Amino acid sequence: MGFVDKDLLIKWAELLAMEESLKITPLNNWKDLELESDCASLINRFNKRNNGLTLLGYLLREIHRQSLYFSFFNFRWAPRCCNKVVDFICNWAKVNNCNMDFNMDYPSEIDEIILNDAIN
Template identity: 45%
Template sequence: MEVEMLPKIHVFCWRVGHNILSTYANISSIWQNFKKDCPKCGAKKETFIHALKDCPMARTILILGGFNNRLLGRRGRRKSGLGKGKNLYHDFKIHNLVNNSMLTITLAYKKWEKPSYGYAKIKFDASVSYGKVGFGVIVKESDGFMLGGSGGFKDKIITIECAELVAFEESLKVASAINILKSMFESDCASLVNRVDNRGKDITILGSQINEAYKNLDKFVLANVV
């Protein structure tokens, strides 16, 4: 039997599992010159574990919420288990460095693939560096002939997903300007493509922006994002 759960708890659990909570340590890995310090207690680095458990402010809130320090104070057996897991993880990494990797890496060669006859492929991409966003769009027909393109820069401090969304919006403008009716929008940002595919279920701010951008696809006879 499935337990009913609020959507925001689903989103939170998904972010915890993928380690993409908006902690200062994660934000600093995306934004240049962003401090990692914990804004609550001033610790050197606000990691996921620190934000949820180790920060004195987080501990106080958990205790007030009914934990009564039961999960925060018991360290014996749990700490031993975590230590063993950490040691096994390091042993696994050392084994892969010294010997043949246990998990082999399969190389994938990517090249331009022609779309179906009558379609135009619209490739868009973006990058973030030093507080600026660079984006570009290239449009080719099924025979590989270039139909158009665009590109530019914006002074914004945003995540790579948001930057890819900027490029996606620009690709929609380019496709509309040259009157393409059948199009295939291609991106190498898998997370953005997944968000587009699940746009009706994404309740984040970025999901709302994707929903607005996706409405422009109604102008095309046939269109998809891959």
């Protein structure tokens, strides 16, 4: 987990996050990948990637091509209200200049918010 210090439009930031997710999965030997986003525009473009003639369409086709190597791949919409944990982790990583992979051994601040989110 880390952060990129750039000003980007939301769909480009989400696309960058997708690319980074695809890069770390082989390092962890993960065979299944499920990505979620609250950026409906990006998900719609991903689902209609063959119609896109823009740079974004090209990059989404490349991501789809890379996703074929997984046993399971899904990219779906998640409502923003379900992003509490992700939002906290991203903000925490940015504030703490964090660049690490948590796996299941993550800092206690994150543990608490994950448990609260699971209960509620």
